[in-house]
Amino acid sequence: MTINNNNVCFDQDLIARYGGRGPRYTSYPTALQFDEWFTAADYERVVRSSNQSGRPLSIYVHIPFCRSLCYYCACNKIITRNAERVRNYLVNLEREIDLQSILFDDSRRVEQLHFGGGTPTYLNRKQMWALIADIRQAFSFDESDDREFSIEVDPRAVERNTIALLADLGFNRLSLGLQDFDSQVQKAVNRVQSVEQVCKLVAEARENNFKSVSFDLIYGLPHQTVQSFDRTLDLVLAIRPERLAIYNYAHLPAV
Template sequence: MTVANTLFRPDLLAKYNANGPRYTSYPTALQFRESFDPADYLRGAADPGASATDLSLYFHIPFCDTVCFYCGCNKVATKNRAHARPYLDRLKREMALQAACFDTRRPVSQLHWGGGTPTFLSHDEMAELMAATREHFTLLADREAEYSIEVDPREASPDTIAHLRELGFNRLSLGVQDFDPVVQKAINRIQPLEMTTSVMQAARDTHYDSIGVDLIYGLPHQTVDSFTRTLDTMIELAPDRLSVFAYAHMPQLFKMQRQMDPAALPSPTERLALLQRVVERLTDAGYVYIGMDHFALPTDELARAQAQRTLHRNFQGYSTRAECDLIGFGASSIGKVGDVYAQNAKHLPDYADAIDSGRLAIARGVRLTADDRLRRDIITQLMCNLELRFDEFDAAYGIRFADTFAPELERLRSFEDDGLVSIGAGRLDVQMAGRMLVRNIAMVFDRYLGQQTLERFSRTV
């Protein structure tokens, strides 16, 4: 039996398909409150015990030249590049404000630019932002750190890729979604294959450590045959890792999605067939299924980290850097400092008002309870390492896992009957068939789900 056959069980995927969190954090952002006291964030930043922890920096660049109809990101669509100037100036002032809260001798071992479209910035603006970052923080050398950026191939020439490498970036994430021209027209993202291949070749020529690509299944006019062609082309291009996301059609939340014809979306049955083809093609090509919608070559650090039980999750998804304090810069960005999550104002005017007033732009957040910390650890272990070793939790938290979580383990018995997990003496393991439903398994340990609207989350399949 092939890996794909053990991973993909249409009957179980249909049975368990539901709305649920992606668990880039626990508690999820729905638990963030505007009543949050930013002083909790400042106390965590100043905690002397945090000095042994590396820093991770996230910069949100919200601007896009054109809007992709499927997108649910916090973005500003504009062709006016002058909008970047005041935003960049505020990012620099925000860095000074944040740096004053931390011991900046702490090394930065992870940095990420996301958006929006970070390559909306000019080459000079990119250099200016990175120079300011190095002025305020201690960035580790290239081989000791993970410096990544999301790149739109429509916005990045080979010169741009070389420029980013000179600035210190060593990992790229490329947005592609689908190579089919009919699909591209329907989602307002015209991106000929040559654009993507040019960027990938430039990245290889300049020795990036990892090249990742984002695809989406479930888009208008996609068929199994058309998406198979996209997959086969991508396999020939051989990125180090692939994220193949399920399109979440939520026009009530994201107005631009109303520009697409809902009648052109694949049916639930067709979506499952698309997902099956993704799993078949990528695993047959030698990619390791990491979990959820992520695949990586065995040589990629994500696959190696999972094999070594050191894989982690943060607000950018799977990561090899565990336990960093994360500082978020820019509108809507989220930070994690100790047991505190804090999110900046989402809207540009609110963000600008805060920075112009000389204060942090934190608009909401949450301080974790002891129960939150325990459940966060459980969910992280499930999502990343696909197992729970009860004795590790007993030792770390002074509990008897089997007793404390007896109700959750009982609820998981039906998952065990379906072959998704195995529950033994002292451990729980996610079976191969359960990897595609690991969000559902993690949801059993989420004590907030009964208190919130699941419709705010995407489907698990």
């Protein structure tokens, strides 16, 4: 154990075990594994042979659109207010769902579904219903309580009844992007959202029987100090989310 000037304890064994390089974000295959030599035919062969296992499926759907830019953001996103662009994307997404569904055996049930972004709730109610209906028609959904259907929600991009809508669509896990509650940090990264906004969403999620609420936080943002992040953590713990994803800030201005 090492103690630095801020009285923070660093566990050397823990750092040695987890201190190596790894992908910043949880996707499968991870970005580091993408390779131009792995062709569409290879993909099809692997998927078809996986059907022999009969294992359940996990589907990730990416909605890249956002209304404004958070300055730290390294996600795959498109800042736009152009509705035509969104409609075109959804047409192509529908084609992709059909192309993928042909490869997988109908007997394989979708136990996990994740909508990420960008901002999935950028889509309006009608677009959301249509997209879920497409996926449900193309694949066999696990409709039981064991399913894990999650969605990333930007607390600034919700309307009245958004959470109830998500519950009606079948989502039962919520992932909220918080990053930091400190107002100076929030202004510096162009992502201003209040504790009250977040508490209201969490209360609505619980009223609508969401099984899990997860918060995204980032450390390493401008103006953050150990003390200011401690205050954010105290506020977070008081809300008692089921999960936390705490990212270290990756400075990727070119993304």
